[in-house]
Amino acid sequence: MTSSDVTAIGRSRNRRGEGGRLRDEIVEAAVELLDETGDERALTLRSIARRAGIAAPSIYRHFPDQPAIMLAVVRDAFRELHETLRAAVDYAEAAPPAPLLAICHAYLDFAQARPQRYRTMFGGLWTPTPGESSVTVEDLTTLGDVGLGMLAEALADCVAAGVSSSADPAGDAVGVWLGLHGLAHQRTVTHQLPAPPDIDDRMITALAHLNC
Amino acid sequence: MTSSDVTAIGRSRNRRGEGGRLRDEIVEAAVELLDETGDERALTLRSIARRAGIAAPSIYRHFPDQPAIMLAVVRDAFRELHETLRAAVDYAEAAPPAPLLAICHAYLDFAQARPQRYRTMFGGLWTPTPGESSVTVEDLTTLGDVGLGMLAEALADCVAAGVSSSADPAGDAVGVWLGLHGLAHQRTVTHQLPAPPDIDDRMITALAHLNC
DNA sequence: TACGTAAGCTATCAGCCGTAAACTTCCAGC
């Protein structure tokens, strides 16, 4: 046993009904670890426990598995992303294409502010082998659909307002999202891209068929 | 020690000057493992050795590190990608935009045929912590530039031939690549995308400003 | 005030990992 596995002295136990609070602390510790190291391999059961200041087996009170923690982290990140996008589209009440652009930029900002979390969300690596974990697949496939729906709606509004010439807003929204994803994902890996500074708007304009 | 760590009986040692042959076998074993498991965490020194039918420490004759194997795998994959793209553009001698489309489709086909390797190439996760490994950073940033250059050239030809209205072929080529990357990368994660079947050409046409 | 139970801990297991050091085998050239 390593000495760092020993419980931190400062922590005081939660009250009777509030044991669930530790659950949030565990997820929080995992997120911190992910943001700092940028390596989801560093999110071991034990390292998370160390970071949260608890003993490793205490995690099993709140999560059945180690992959279950990853799922919680990713789910949290998706919830945060959806809230961000929702806030962006609510804020931009101006005429199209302003809401669409707001969503797109909010998406890119989200990814840039949390590169490691973004990469983990969409990297697909944390996905556990089916049957070996408590995490089920249907949980995952629908996680990204909310954002896509908002994008499709905003693009349809653009078409209705005459600022987009898209003949298939639903299909083109997927294209817009894939373009955003490529840009966002690559930025999480490197900033060495020889891209022009307005690459964001160029891609969005082209993929959404704006002003054309 | 696990019994599976024992050397396979069948292997016969390489001749005097041909020790380097094992190097290729090691990389090959790593690639097989990556393609099968889809998890770069499975590419451990020992699992690679088991797969190659050798003892684990034998790897150190050919690689200083475990990350060095990953670099070799990724480098190999990039070389293969570049050869594929080169072949595609050589084959398509037709007038623009045929070469551009050929490159793009070859790129997407490459990713779809080797999803795990593609994700590893661009996932950024295998990148070792600087200073802790023999792998240097300058090795990595330039790995993808070759393909980008080919793309830019093909796009410039399109502009010259009047089939693209791009005002900045070099910059837009980056956009095209990012779009392709988003599409290719997301496909390596899931096929559940609600994308129209012609999403590839839609994105390429839009990002490259073809026929417009 | 006594007690049941939630909350978290200690101790421990088996398994895998990367790596170092020293040993064996066998070929190539003198």
Place this chain on the structure above:
DNA sequence: GCTGGAAGTTTACGGCTGATAGCTTACGTA
């Protein structure tokens, strides 16, 4: 034929991992 070195092996060490079983502590309720 002898010998040196290349090729690869065996053995071993320390450290980390996920997980289980059973213990302690303290709080809310009856």
